[in-house]
Amino acid sequence: MPHTPILDSELDLHSLICKNQFGSFFGVSQTVFDKVWQNLTADDGNSVVYISMEIGADPDVFHPIKDKLMDLEKTDSMDSDLKTFIKKILHGPQKIPCYGGGLGVLAGDTLKSFADCRIPVIAVSLLYREGYFSQIVDSKVGQVSQTVDWNPEQTPGLYLLRDPDDASEPLQIHIPFFNEYDQETMATAQVWMKMEVNHTLDFFVPELLLDFSLETNPAPIREAAGQLYNSQSSFIKAMQRRMLGTGIIPVLQALNISSHTLHLNEQHGVVVALQLIAEELHSSMHVTDISRATEKEILAAATTVAKRLVYTIHTPVKAGHDRFNKSVYAGMSHKSCRHILELLAKDDDSPNTYNFTSFAMRVNRTANSVSRLHRDVTHKQFPASAEKISAITNGVHHLTWISDARAEAFDAFTQLKNWRNDPGVFANIKELHNDSRFRTYLQRAWDKDSEILFDYVNQMLITHRNQMSSTWIDPPNHYSTIIDVDHRLDPSVFTIGFARRFSTYKRADLIFDNLDTLCSIITKNKWPVNFLFSGKAHPADEPGKSVIKLILDYQEELHSKSNGLANLIFIPNYDMNIAKMLVAGVHAWLNNPKRPLEASGTSGMKAALNGIPNLSIMDGWWVEGYHQGQTGWKFGYEGPVDEADLSESPEALLYAEDSASFYKILPQVLQEFYDDSAKSNFLDKAIMNLHLNIPIFNTHRMAAEYLRKYDLKLSPSLQEQMRGFADLYESDQ
Ligand SMILES: *Cc1c(COP(=O)(O)O)cnc(C)c1O
Numbered sequence: 001m002p003h004t005p006i007l008d009s010e011l012d013l014h015s016l017i018c019k020n021q022f023g024s025f026f027g028v029s030q031t032v033f034d035k036v037w038q039n040l041t042a043d044d045g046n047s048v049v050y051i052s053m054e055i056g057a058d059p060d061v062f063h064p065i066k067d068k069l070m071d072l073e074k075t076d077s078m079d080s081d082l083k084t085f086i087k088k089i090l091h092g093p094q095k096i097p098c099y100g101g102g103l104g105v106l107a108g109d110t111l112k113s114f115a116d117c118r119i120p121v122i123a124v125s126l127l128y129r130e131g132y133f134s135q136i137v138d139s140k141v142g143q144v145s146q147t148v149d150w151n152p153e154q155t156p157g158l159y160l161l162r163d164p165d166d167a168s169e170p171l172q173i174h175i176p177f178f179n180e181y182d183q184e185t186m187a188t189a190q191v192w193m194k195m196e197v198n199h200t201l202d203f204f205v206p207e208l209l210l211d212f213s214l215e216t217n218p219a220p221i222r223e224a225a226g227q228l229y230n231s232q233s234s235f236i237k238a239m240q241r242r243m244l245g246t247g248i249i250p251v252l253q254a255l256n257i258s259s260h261t262l263h264l265n266e267q268h269g270v271v272v273a274l275q276l277i278a279e280e281l282h283s284s285m286h287v288t289d290i291s292r293a294t295e296k297e298i299l300a301a302a303t304t305v306a307k308r309l310v311y312t313i314h315t316p317v318k319a320g321h322d323r324f325n326k327s328v329y330a331g332m333s334h335k336s337c338r339h340i341l342e343l344l345a346k347d348d349d350s351p352n353t354y355n356f357t358s359f360a361m362r363v364n365r366t367a368n369s370v371s372r373l374h375r376d377v378t379h380k381q382f383p384a385s386a387e388k389i390s391a392i393t394n395g396v397h398h399l400t401w402i403s404d405a406r407a408e409a410f411d412a413f414t415q416l417k418n419w420r421n422d423p424g425v426f427a428n429i430k431e432l433h434n435d436s437r438f439r440t441y442l443q444r445a446w447d448k449d450s451e452i453l454f455d456y457v458n459q460m461l462i463t464h465r466n467q468m469s470s471t472w473i474d475p476p477n478h479y480s481t482i483i484d485v486d487h488r489l490d491p492s493v494f495t496i497g498f499a500r501r502f503s504t505y506k507r508a509d510l511i512f513d514n515l516d517t518l519c520s521i522i523t524k525n526k527w528p529v530n531f532l533f534s535g536k537a538h539p540a541d542e543p544g545k546s547v548i549k550l551i552l553d554y555q556e557e558l559h560s561k562s563n564g565l566a567n568l569i570f571i572p573n574y575d576m577n578i579a580k581m582l583v584a585g586v587h588a589w590l591n592n593p594k595r596p597l598e599a600s601g602t603s604g605m606k607a608a609l610n611g612i613p614n615l616s617i618m619d620g621w622w623v624e625g626y627h628q629g630q631t632g633w634k635f636g637y638e639g640p641v642d643e644a645d646l647s648e649s650p651e652a653l654l655y656a657e658d659s660a661s662f663y664k665i666l667p668q669v670l671q672e673f674y675d676d677s678a679k680s681n682f683l684d685k686a687i688m689n690l691h692l693n694i695p696i697f698n699t700h701r702m703a704a705e706y707l708r709k710y711d712l713k714l715s716p717s718l719q720e721q722m723r724g725f726a727d728l729y730e731s732d733q
Helices: 011-015 030-039 064-071 078-090 100-119 219-224 234-255 271-284 295-306 326-330 335-344 356-362 371-381 384-389 406-411 423-428 436-471 515-524 544-561 578-586 603-609 655-674 680-693 699-710 716-726
Strands: 017-021 023-024 050-051 121-126 132-138 144-146 158-160 166-170 172-178 184-195 204-211 261-265 309-312 323-325 352-355 366-370 388-390 495-501 529-534 566-571 588-591 614-617 632-635
Touching: 011 078, 017 030, 017 078, 023 078, 023 158, 023 184, 023 326, 030 204, 050 100, 050 234, 050 495, 064 078, 100 121, 100 184, 100 204, 100 261, 100 295, 100 699, 121 234, 144 544, 158 716, 172 234, 184 356, 204 234, 204 323, 219 234, 234 271, 234 323, 234 326, 271 295, 271 335, 271 356, 295 335, 309 356, 309 699, 323 326, 323 356, 323 406, 326 335, 326 352, 335 356, 352 356, 366 384, 371 384, 371 388, 384 388, 406 436, 423 680, 423 716, 436 566, 436 680, 495 578, 495 655, 515 544, 515 566, 515 655, 529 578, 544 566, 578 603, 588 603, 588 632, 603 680, 614 655, 632 655, 655 680, 699 716
Parallel strands: 050 121, 050 261, 121 204, 261 309, 309 366, 366 388, 495 529, 495 588, 529 566, 588 614, 614 632
Antiparallel strands: 017 023, 132 144, 158 184, 172 184, 184 204, 323 352
16 A cells, blocks of 8 residues: 655645646645546546536545645645645635535545545536525524525635636536527536545545536526525426536546446436437437437437446435426427437336436446345336346445544554554454453543534534524524533433434434333433434425424423433534534434335444444344344334335324334433443444444445446456455345
8 A cells, every 4th residue: 555655845745736737736746646637538438437416525524635734734835836725725614515415425425435445436516606505493493594605716625627728717618408499508617626635645536516607607507506406496406417417428528538437326417328328329320310219229329328327326215216397308408318218218107207217227237226125125116127236335434434533542553553544454353342441442532522522512502592682593402591501411421313314204303202201211210311413404395394393392391301301402504524523422323214215324324433333223224234233223113115115105104113112222222321230332332333334334345346337447456455345245135
């Protein structure tokens, strides 16, 4: 493994400035930059384009370049080129709000692992000038959404690519759109690049973010360029997919990127396949009028194009499968494209819509689900494609999600020496299990992370109260009216964490379904409990928003019925930074979706990587991460699943059964935490999570499994390294 170059002088930092015809960048040497770029532009096409509607990789949770500067105490520089970069990296905003939840964070984590493992990949996504949304929470109103105030120009690590022919102008790509009369309008996008640089600063994965917000673009396109998952109308929604899908080939051409394989992270970008099929019909098969291509011709072209596509499906939930009314799609696409969609995006349930999930499922060389259980469900949903759908269980980027305190503890043990490069080393820590020094270090790290978390929460509660008079926002937490120097929330109290998007199937309010039962468990043995909740509901998701309101409404009653022993806190504006504090600072991570609707779930993996036991329904990844009680607890329905179980209607959500099951298991959990004779069980579970789950639920292993689908030619040493990760697990059992 190459090691970090020693950087100790201004001159050396200067060697991290790199350039090409598209601009100047900071973070890797020119040699590294050129090598990565050559790989991506080589004639052999031996690289992959990763396509995702959203990418979550906020620099405030993982930023190797900034860490390096801090290590060197380089907070300023005399050199003017360097000065600009350094100042921006150290003092610029630390968020890139172009993600909505798990899908985007997974994309970011995946790209970071590709960078760590030095796999030639480039990503394409969109840049959203208004981000997703900022969440304000008012106890009387519930969630209020605001546009995010951010400025890509000021954001460190984001570079606007320049026109190679005129460096004073940004690079522009031009994409045709059509109205229902097939009249053409050109839209223009500029291109931002973010580099996912690895922690040894010797490889990176570029992300290209297409920005359609230019003044010169037609109004609907500018509107669609504003906010991720804007669902004002199905036209805007379809337009965003169209912008991503048809932007891919032009941007790759403009940069000379030659990658043969295209990986669709969800079907959002599948319009790229449409474009490739049209091109195939036109250039290779010499069909002059595509709108009259025969079924046979289209199928032949689709078969050729499918050889380039790898497709990952992320959800069995119908709302996650894009379907657009044909008339809506006619307003942006040429009739020749619609002719192709008629055949390939046919929706058997509804003849007036194009089904883009079915389209993606038809046109790929291989498809995968994101867990084993999800594979079985997907096979039932798409029986005609079942044969080519395998499971590649999700992972998370261990360097992003393992807390600093945990990392410091791991660093103190020679057995774990190589953990940053190889999360598989944890498979060999059996001997540390009874090592009292290891146990002490781990417990201390856990306590420290709990303190960091509760400092944040207590401060937040006070701030909300203080802001009340100036903002007129009713603090989202009842506890803001209680907190004072003697009544701060206590980090040593058993704390359950729950944070994710508020979709109804995730049932955030499940465990409060019967407050009397819950409180009687708590008061009976005087076992105090903190519940820390966080998460956003899509602004158009009224049922999701009402679950947030319910959580707020339960607070006071829970507090009083438990004699103040139980406190439910809601942390507004969930993001990666809050996620990272939560998954390291709580004592158990709660996950209670309706089985089998959580295809994978990744927040629980983040907790597991920090040794935090999960308390979860047997759904998604937990079916694989639960090991007979060694890593946490299971509850709720775990029987067979079929099509009927995919229902999200309120009466099908199994509140009564699954909450009763939770109340049954809770006393045992609390006993383990509070009963001195059982207490060491908790640390045992932590260690078993490190031992059994880190080697598996990380994105290095996941990337290694994807590699088998990519058909890349890699150096023998790289192949061997990746085989090492993949050999630790077989998702598709
Ligand atoms: C990890 C993460 C998610 C995904 O959580 P799930 O358990 O998969 O629902 C969502 N949002 C943020 C900010 C995350 O970090």
